[in-house]
Amino acid sequence: MSEKVPDPGQMTDAGVLLAVSGLQVHFPIKKGLVFDRTIGHVRAVDGVDLQVRRGETYGLVGESGCGKSTFGRAVLRLEEPTGGTVIFDGQNINGLGREQLRLTRRRMQMVFQDPLASLDPRMSIQSLLMEPLKTHGLSEADKAEFGADSPSSHLAKVASMLEVVGLPRAALAKYPHEFSGGQRQRVGIARAMILNPDLVIADEPVSALDVSVQAQVINLLEHLQDLLGLTYIVIAHDLAVVRHISDTIGVMYLGRLVEEAASDDLYARPLHPYTIALMSAIPIPDPVVEDQRERILLRGDLPSPANPPSGCRFHTRCPFRQETRCDTEEPVLRELVELAPGRRVACHYAEEILSGAIGVADAGLVVEPSR
């Protein structure tokens, strides 16, 4: 039986659709051909707390390998969490049995980065869009519009969905390889939306697309959000992609959230050194400003999530690092209410960075002009 969470602290707010606390996903590292021994764990997600409000878009960003996709998959329980809880609309999904998980899954859908890999190439667009309806049936709202579950009501819903995502009816008889990348992503989006979900997790939805079609797909996601009252988590490695679509942004580093803020606040004043570095890498369209800008280069590669650095996980690459404390003491993700409600930063020196007491000139920053 699922655990229906009555009203524990964080869930007092009915505006919260998703509450994740202490989420961990650790993958075992195996060795040996005959006797499979576990010699360690990749701590892909290592204690993430966040909440997503109904109707909002939460952008989750960070470098490749920091655990964003694993986080998204664990929220949908496509990956079994090692620890922590995921509470979706008041229900703890970790405790759900098979049938309840199936019922909940229709309310939580995923849009993938590479639609060609996620859409079965042997299935026509019609079959691809009919399949979720065969498994789960029409939503109650769609039954009122298209009639009780039947092949003809399903087909009517599919045709209507196709129109909503901007594809012609003739697309029904075609196969994924016959479309451009942007059109294929429209099919992927139609498939995710066809069950009228509440939460959609879009994992790098535009990073495989040409820059010219990225904006169209982002606009489509925004249009569907308004039309269907959706809540989004949009995962991206590129801060520029999530900037305009997100209400709130969370920045992940090595399995942890290091900063979270309302989108405008984060862009106006990034506080975590990692966010500051990521932000400095976003190109500015104005060539004069871009030319004069200083860009912070991060030292080295992302450390292994199997063996994260001691103290602050970011200290080995941090341009603001202060000796001893950063190397030994792990900062907690704390709320800086004096700055803005909901602003959370996991850095010992966030106040000093905010006040300018610690700045670019201090800690041997690796700074280079952008050109």
Ligand SMILES: Nc1ncnc2c1ncn2[C@@H]1O[C@H](COP(=O)(O)OP(=O)(O)OP(=O)(O)O)[C@@H](O)[C@H]1O
């Ligand atoms: N099934 C798995 N088994 C073992 N390790 C895994 C597995 N899935 C992911 N990882 C590891 O977990 C870490 C986080 O991966 P994840 O894909 O979640 O990161 P990401 O930030 O989404 O990066 P990307 O954008 O490249 O997908 C990486 O080190 C990755 O190699």
